[in-house]
Amino acid sequence: MRMGRRTNEIQKIESKDRLMVTFSKRIAGLFKKAHELSQLCGATVAVLVTFSSDRNFDETIGSFHRDELLESTSQSFGAE
Secondary structure (H helix, E strand, C coil): CCCCCCCCCCCCCCCHHHHHHHHHHHHHHHHHHHHHHHHHHCCCEEEEEEECCCEEEEEEECCCCHHHHHHHHHHHCCCC
């Protein structure tokens, strides 16, 4: 008998109710991990998630506001 974690195949969730529950739980976990990374490493972390084309979820963790972060990122990558 194999012991340990089972892995489920990753596939799109068809049930709208299950999809919303899963999305809510996972996005909360994602933002929690981003916050932990910021606290542990002193990094500025930005998370942007688009969902259903009419909803955006974003969070900036650290001392930057969204516009400052976008400007800083653009300058870092040489974009104008």
